[in-house]
Amino acid sequence: MTSTLTTPAPPGEHPPAAAPRGRTRILALPEARWALAALTLFLAALPLYLLEAPAWLWGPLFAAVYVTGGWEPGWEGLKALRDRTLDVDLLMVVAALGAAAVGQVLDGALLIVIFATSGALEAVATARTADSVRGLLDLAPATATRLSPGGGEETVPAAELAVGDTVLVRPGERVGADGTVLAGESEVDQATITGEPLPAAKQPGDEVFAGTVNGTGALTVRVERDPSQTVIAKIVAMVEEASETKAPTQLFIEKVEQRYSVGMVIATLAVFAVPLALGDDLRSALLRAMTFMIVASPCAVVLSTMPPLLSAIANAGRHGVLAKSAVVMERLGQTDLVALDKTGTLTEGAPHLTDLRPLPGSGLTGDGLLALAAAAEHPSEHPLARAVVDAARERGLTLAVASGFASAPGRGVSATVGGHAVQVGSPGRLLPDGAEQARAAAGELEDAGRTAVVVLRDGAPVGVLGVTDRLRPDAAATVAALTGLTGRPPVLLTGDNERAARRLAAEVGVTDVRAGLLPQDKASAVQAWERQGRKVLVVGDGVNDAPALAAAHCGVAMGGAGSDLALETADAVVVRDELATVPAVVRLSRRARRLVVQNLAVAGVFIAVLVAWDLIGTLPLPLGVAGHEGSTVIVALNGMRLLRETAWRSTLAGGGE
Structure with missing residues (x-):
């Protein structure tokens, strides 16, 4: 597919809008052009053949059908054979030539036409999947x-x-x-x-x-x-990369395909030789064998797996959920236990100040306490520090210049403000013995679901701040949806204090809370579940949850603006930061897996019925061709159903289960 750049507008003028890429034109696909050529030649030769015109009129036309429709799969099949791989496409071409060799020129040409048309439809399905991903580039x-x-x-x-x-x-x-x-x-x-x-x-x-x-x-x-x-470019690149991977089911099918194809060739020789040895004539024995080779070929089985999974990957990517591979898309649907991070996952990840509690005897008002804490926190990039500084700015407070700033992870910050040594941070790490008023105030805030931040001046506590993180609006609905999908509520894994974690968990319906965890503790919990045979889906922010995301059966990062670390760590990334898309993509994966099973069932039934018909009775070659290629088209189109917009809307609304 080609694209052109618009001519730049003169300075000062609005640049022209980008021309929409649209869908790939069907005739831009080589497979479609060859199939159309084969069909046109076949339709030109058919009336001449049926009207019993001289063979020199219809013979070259049928020969051209064989060439236009069969040369490409035949050539690819020969190259595969050179690598000691038996390609089922080559078997189809051989079957068509075998039919022509016994005088069934029309039937062989019909096989070539239907086979080429089936290949063109597969190419169109693949192109539509690619178009749905590349269409994201129209946004830029x-x-x-x-x-x-x-x-x-x-x-x-x-x-x-x-x-x-x-x-x-x-x-x-x-x-x-x-x-x-x-x-x-x-x-x-x-x-x-x-x-x-x-x-x-x-x-x-x-x-x-x-x-x-x-x-x-x-x-x-x-x-x-x-x-x-850019975020858009990363989405496109990752989904295209995912489309090149193969799911375990597909790899298993391809592994079995080679043995099956070799067995099918041996069976075809037996179907030809046994009747011939029992007195059947050469023409009918060869025709039955060629029909057997056609209907027993596993084309539909091979196509059963990837179209549904690739369609699901493309549809999810179009809506901001990046599954990095077909393996991931298949695994998402196997989830039977979900572990959620708190900050940045169930919550928005942007703390804000809620409480100001100056202690008696400190001589500070609420604004005075906030100004002191914000002056010390001003150089810090920690989210809690940003919340304190932002609150001071919103109140129009003037902040003193701090010197000697230092930050200790897990403890807090220290600085000199107005000639006083100021510390701001964790009550459990900073409060000295005997600071009962400060401990009581911090405990009350934590009981209310806040994160307590203590402020010390010259070593003495002068006040406590309460900071909290807002729940995502869709957090409770997402927890309910994941509970329905797995049969049990998600588990909350967080490094926050237990009281705050349990209070938040109760608001969204989570009952199993693991609080005060370091990153390695989260990973250990996930590994323990995995050893018990659980298929764990971890949803985190892609930064401090990296070990747990890596240890899980499948890890999903709330990517926000598509941070590099989130994109690299997790198996899937929710780029648009919509928590509700997590259960939606799990449902989409399960729908894709169901379509795979449907496709395998359809392919298996067609093969079994047509093979039995050919062995027990007399299956006409044109009917065998139509049945075999028809099943291939059916499974390809069935897999493409997940490309539709309605498929995503259904899974987002809770359908598809």
Whole structure:
């Protein structure tokens, strides 16, 4: 499939919209062109043959049918044979030539035409799957307006943007690259990336993504990611890579296929030789053997597995869930136990300040306590520190300059503020003996589901802050859905304190809580379940949950903006950060697995019935051809059902089980 770049617009003008890639044209596929040529030649030869015209009129046309429809699979089959692999496509061509050798020229040509048409339909199915993934690229504009250091503008292909470039995004345009807003304010529709239903307000310092749509304001954006590393590009690359993998079921089928094909050739020789030895004539014995070879070929069986799984991968990828391989898509449906992280998974991962409790005798008001803590926390990048500093900014507090800043993981931070030594952090690590008032205040906050943060000045506690993380709106519904899928509620694995964890777990319906865990503790718990024969699905944020994600039967990361670590660690990534897509993709996997079973059943029934008919009775070659190729088309089209938008909507709504 080819694509063209639009001509850059002159500086100052709006760049033209990217031309939609659309679907692959059927005739752009070589398989479709050869199948059409074979069908056209067959239809031209058929009336001449039926009207008993001279053989020199219809003979070359039928010969051309054999060449156009059979040369490519025949050549590929010969190359496979050179590598000591028996290709079922080669067997089909041999069967057609065998039919022609005994005078069944019409039947052999019909086999070639139906066989070529079946191959074309398979190619179309594959192309449609690829199109559904590549269609994501339509979200990204072909061009962008790059600003030069001197203030000039130039319209350049978006693919040529480099990290550090500055681009102008006018009202109504799509953002050309992942970057940070330098100037301007606007609202950006980024539902295609984050799933947010409403446009997100953007101002200097905020992140924007390629392919999202700018609102009414102009934005100046600094490019932060190479065009090949944008969120959209990663989605496409990962889904395409996943489409090249093979599921265990498919690998098993391919392993059996070779032995089956060799056995089928031996059986075909027996079907030919035994009747011939018993007095049957050469023509009828050879025709029966050729029919047997056709109907016993496992084409439909080979096609039973990958179309449903690849369709599921493409559909999930289109909706922001990246399954890294067909193996992952198959494993997701095997889940019988789910383990959830708390922060960033069940919660939004953005803590905010809820409580200010200055201690008696400290001489501080609530604002004074907050200003002291925020001054000490200001240099820190920890999420709790950001929550404290943001709360101070929202209140318009002036922060003193801190010096001597230090951070100790698991304890907190320390700094000198206004000539006083200030510490902010964990009550269990910082509070000295005898600080009962501070311990009581911290305990009350933790009992209420808050994370307590204690503030010390010159070694004495002066107040306690309460910080909490909001539950995701869909957390309770997701837990209920996962409970229904696995037959038991998910387990909560968290490093947070047990009281806060249990309070949050009760709100969403989780009863099994493992709190105060380090990353290695989470991994150990998962490994213990795996040893018990459980198929564990771990859902985490892809950072501190990496060991557990790696240890699980299948790991899903809440990727947020598609962080590199999340993409590398987990088996699947929820790029748009929608927790409800986790049970949806599990249902989609189970639907794909059911379609695989359906396809194998259809293929097996067709083969058994047609083989029995040929051995017990007399199966006409055209009917055998139609039955064999018809079953192949049926399983291919059945697998493509999961490409439809309704398939995703059904699984998201709880259907498909």
